[in-house]
Amino acid sequence: MIGIEFPTLPRPRGPLSRAVVDLLGGRTGAAIAVNADDADPYGEDLQLALYMCYELHYQGFESVDPGWEWDPSLLGFRADLEHRFLAALRRDVAGGQELKEELDALLVEPIDSTGVSQHLRDHGEWWQVCEYFVHRSIYHHKEADPYAWVIPRLRGQAKASLVAVEFDEFGGGRGDRIHARLFADLLAGAGLASGYLYYLNVVPASMLAVVNMMSLFGLHRDLRGALVGHFASVEIASPPGARRMVDALERLDADPACVLFYTEHVEADAVHEQVMRRDVIENLLTQEPELTASVVFGIQATNLLEDRFTEQVLGSWQSGHSSLRELDSGGAGCPGTNR
Known part of the structure; x- marks a missing residue:
């Protein structure tokens, strides 16, 4: 055993x-x-x-x-x-009650938008892909876990639909298909350590803050709307980014396990987007309309922290530096590189 x-x-x-x-x-x-x-x-x-x-x-x-x-x-x-x-x-966020506008904005990408996945698709080198995997490992090792805390705080269709999304995140009942397991396989396929939180020492605050936000929202019942907003923003924005990662990994001839993780998200999250928007959020706010501002806050806070993360990572790469903290002590460098 x-x-x-x-x-x-x-x-x-x-x-x-x-x-x-x-x-x-x-x-x-x-x-x-x-x-x-x-x-x-x-x-x-x-x-x-x-x-x-x-x-x-x-x-x-x-x-x-x-x-x-x-x-x-x-x-x-x-x-x-x-x-x-x-x-x-x-x-640091605008706040407000304009939920439809916030949700609609998640579906629109400016023509000249720049982000980590865009960079990796168009210009990324393998060592940068590996650094991105290391950053995201502290999130994907516990992917979907924080959302489980909101289940007993929802009722009716909102609860049932969120559980349906979680069921997919946890592999549809198959341990080898749990998304956290697929990411561990991705790390191994990239030649990186796949152990739980192995890279915690080298991941900077900009990524820690993203995961801490999820835990914060999940552990506090009065922030349940914010957690639903965050979850929805992830599911809505995920498919295009995952598609770009598939393109980047295929361009770089990555291990199939790396590609599989992102193809899974292209397919699954495209369905989840509609479920979260229509079945979870709409039903939740029909029951508790006073949570509208909280849902908006969750979306805006997610955008804020993801933008901070993107700025830190791309800023480091554009200046020719690693985006991680201590490569020599954490083993985070990619095989075959000196980074």
Whole structure:
């Protein structure tokens, strides 16, 4: 029988994340003396600290007592981190009630739009593709997991339809078709390590923030509308990006396992887009119209953080640098390159 391999605690990136590492590693008492009052809400330190706190609700870390998941002192610290992060998200998006406009905008791509998938399709090199895989690994290793938290918070058709989408995300009942499993196969096909959160140390805050947003929305019932908005934005925007990744990978003669992951998303998410828009969102807001602004917020926050991620990655590549943090220590470089 194959045992489960748990990730090790990551290296700290500042006082907040160091406090969490020390606490979970048993090097301090059950209290955290630092606070997040002056921390950058999108910065490396706060985002890593928050990611570790949330990971206790997923697979956890090697040699870390599962009891920390509900430790009152750690939850209080996490709440401070969440407050600062959430306040920044609310500050930096427009907000409002214009849901139809937000959903329609997800279907429109400007002719001159630039993004990571466009770059990889048109100009990308193999080492850049591998870096993108590394970035996305901390998301795809737990793909669809945060959305499961919203299921008991929905009713009627909205619940049934979201579960139908989740059923596809989890392989339609087949363990070898779970999307997280397909991404692990993609990593192996690319010559990268496929272990759960293996690359956590090298992934920067811009990607941590995307996953933290999902966990934040999923763990708070009052943010259920935002989680539905985020989920819808992913499903609506995913097929074109996945199609571009298929083109990029075929151009670079990638392993079939790499191509399969994205062809799966081209096909599945094209159906999910209609289900999320018509069966989940419309039914949810028929029952609870007061959640409209929350759904809009979830879409806008997703766009904000994905845009920040894109800017960071493309900015690094355009300047000739890696978009990852510490290639030499995490083994994140692609086989056959010096990056």
